[in-house]
Amino acid sequence: MHGTIRRMISLFAYIKSKEAVEYGRMYKSAFTRESPLNFENSILIHINKHGLTNHMELRNYFKKIGKISISKQAFSKSKEKLNPNVFKNLNNHLLTKFYGSNEVKKFKNHLILSGDGSKSTLPYNKTLENIFGGIINKFQELTSVAINLTTIYDCLNGFIIDLELDKYKTSEKELINRNMDNITKLDYLKDTKKIFICDRGFPSIEFFNYLLEKNEKFIFRIRKNSYKAEKTIMKTNDEFIDININKTRLNHIKNKELKEKLLKKEKLNLRITKITLPTGEEEHLISNLNKKTFTSNDLKELYNLKWGIEVSYDSLKNLFAIENVSGYSEIAVKQDYLSQILAYNIVNDLENTAQKILNQKTQNTKDPKPKKKKINKNIALGIIKEELIKITRLTEENTQKEKLIELIQEISKTYTQTSTTKSPRKPKRAYSTKNRTNNRKSF
Structure with a gap:
């Protein structure tokens, strides 16, 4: 618990620091005058976002801090002063503290990082359409304004390390590729062993080579018809083989220098593992993990961890309301998306600590029919968004600590539970999808 509290207090202090203000200015004269929309409030309004109208977001925020709300027009104008990348900077500050601690979960001394992409829709607006484009139907008509985004996610610790849109x-x-370049520049991950996991949309000769040159380990899922010629010479379901590099496999690469460089290599020696699923279907993985340290079962387990990134996208869209942007400019969209990545990681840190407390309580009970208890992220998010801003406004560090402890203790009491013993299957019933109680929002 103390590690999380120290990180939260450090982050609150950093938001108020001159260093953060300097980094967060779009120009030198920004945030130099006394105003309700100073740098600190601008940051916290974004972190506290509920997916409501700008008027209600501002009303709710300033009501919490005991000040008169400002107009949505003033807010829109102030957004032009705020560098969206300041939220990446704040996120890195938080994660530096975490990855420098002894709380980090690893698999055989490796961080397990997953990369994946998602389409994300935005409100229809002509300006946004001109900036980002969108989804077009067969009649060449725009059906919705949308963006493409990718993230790097820590599968074991639950943090989103980087986002690109x-x-x-x-x-x-x-x-x-931008995500990977960003990752290589993060000081807190430089001396850490990592395994990158990606799905079928990302494998390519150039990506394999990029990771090999960076001395990074990886696992990709590949299609069954990928590298067919190489698979035919496999004698077992798990072995290293030479992946031939030819012009056909590099046709999509526009960079001539990269093409020539890869052609000179002629081949890459990689491991292909065929895994049979419970359904009988076969799944093919390609990696550079050595067989002595990582068995085929390890690879299967590691690839299954990738599911966490899918859950994180669902949370961002449906709980954090990341797509309900507060402005119709490129800067505004980036501010909203990057600020919610920071908000997600704050919630994850507090939730992880609450889960540890809950696990300890569960272990100490002598229930003959034990149940698996998990923190309810929806409720946890509602509580955190309700209380966190008030805690940031406290001036005394000891008072902040006390309130954070109370917050974590409260979150630890909000959980869902499932029995660890199998119960007889119940017949399926058709339920109305409207107004379902398990889909209610917590704020």
């Missing part, structure tokens, strides 16, 4: 037509492969 761009126009809808931007390929996910291009965005994931």
